């Protein structure tokens with residue numbers, strides 16, 4: 001595997017993400033409800049690439065984000081198409097969009113903590129926590145937790161708490177002990193975390209939620225590290241039998257999958273590199289091969305961005321996570337990443353640990 | 354939206370600022386549906402026409418939580434037939450295989466129905482997993498509904514079939530673990546025949562981490578000794594520590610051999626196995642195997 005690694009096409013990527021911040025085609029309607037997540041990916045990607053936002057851009061983007069802040073101050077909705085007049089709880093803040101909004105604002109250097117009602121947001125988050133310690137996505141019309149609850153929502157809740165610098169003794173803090181128990185109990189027999197089968201994305205969410213709340217130490221993560229180390233895909237003469245299998249593709253060499261016996265996917269390069277980094281075990285990734293997969297296989301040389309696999313079009317989510325992975329892999333030309341919050345590190349330097 | 358009269362409703366207009374960010378070029382249909390929906394939501398109208406509108410909205414964008422809870426509220430308020438609602442949801446599920454909310458909504462309906470047997474759910478789950486045998490949401494829902502009904506009786510036959518069709522299907526192995534752990538708590542469980550089953554499947558695909566991990570997993574869960582597997586592992590790793598092999602080996606088998614040797618205190622042999630993994634059989638993880646070796650000398 002001495003194949004040469006393609007350069008990072010910084011100019012193309014900047015163009016791609018600037019385009020994402022301008023307009024998306026109507027098929028993006030399916031993602032309308034998480035539009036702030038798309039903006040978060042684009043803003044943080046541009047920043048990682050070293051792009052300097054103009055004062056005008058910062059003003060426009062942050063003003064746009066604040067339009068998504070719900071009137072009770074509890075969080076952010078995903079899209080203006082969901083806004084209600086007069087307002088009621090059918091127009092709720094969601095954990096995913098609130099997280100995205102805070103990440104965007106901190107990356108733009110906005111003083112959001114002076115403008116937002118931290119107590120209201122945290123009270124809302126606390127109310128979405130359910131019996132088993134995890135969180136649901138929103139509060140419903142009756143003020144009860146609603147939606148799917150798993151490690152993703154734990155991650156979002158813990159990130160929001162961190163981004164708001166909410167104190168552990170605050171009256172509206174959620175039950176961190178219970179969240180910790182939930183996360184630890186979601187470790188599967190092979191070492192990964194998941195709601196059932198071990199899943200690298202959910203593993204990252206669980207580990208990062210623990211790290212964000214200073215709860216990662218005190219648990220032995222050896223089996224998790226073992227499982228994560230095995231996510232990097234490698235075919236050679238000693239396991240070439242696997243290449244007969246539908247889900248094994250030799251272009252995946254060096255990439256990561258999210259579950260055993262699955263294809264490589266750009267986002268898992270990040271979820272795995274991020275998880276290992278949270279466990280101080282980054283050295284167990286073959287950096288060279290991991291970079292090769294991203295830059296030679298999923299980097300789009302024509303319009304910029306990264307796609308999920310070699311067979312897809314780029315999308316903002318995979319494009320950002322591709323860059324985030326490269327940053328963790330210490331690839332030159334990218335800013336350093338705050339692994340826990342998945343934003344550029346210089347942006348989160350204003351937060352205390 | 355043609356079946357009902359919405360003419361008395363003024364759709365809420367989408368007000369975007371002068372300098373919007375990430376403008377989605379919404380179709381007129383989308384704007385029309387979500388404009389009307391917002392008006393009905395603001396008025397908290399629970400009606401047949403609102404019910405019809407939620408269907409249209411979900412077809413456009415199935416990821417908006419509000420539409421789902423609104424639909425559920427309407428179903429309850431109007432006393433809709435829950436069985437018919439489940440049928441409707443099946444069609445939506447088949448069109449949106451990656452969606453989370455559908456399965457959450459299905460849970461709400463099942464709880465409302467107080468479903469006691471999971472028989473009703475089997476055909477849908479079968480079809481969905483036929484289409485994508487590793488669909489995480491569908492497996493998650495299967496696990497939920499099995500637990501909810503407390504009915505584990507279909508699970509082993511089902512995963513047998515899936516593993517037979519695709520021995521590498523890690524979702525099926527993972528579900529097997531869930532089924533076996535629960536079955537063993539309600540009835541006698543024959544550990545030895547389970548181990549035999551796994552061994553046969555490993556023999557079909559020696560580089561399959563899914564089956565090897567499962568084998569180790571059930572040994573740990575049932576507190577059995579991993580060293581019991583030494584003879585079996587040797588059938589896959591025979592002489593590898595002494596004679597180097599070219600061509601296909603069993604990487605997970607070699608890894609388990611190292612574990613067993615470590616447990617038996619045969620450090621030198623274990624170190625040899627780790628050296629081989631690092632330098633020859635699994636070079637991408639050279640740092641990991643070297644690290645394991647460093648732990649060996651400390652132990």
Ligand SMILES: [Zn+2]
Pocket residue numbers: 265266267268308318
């Ligand atoms: Zn992905």
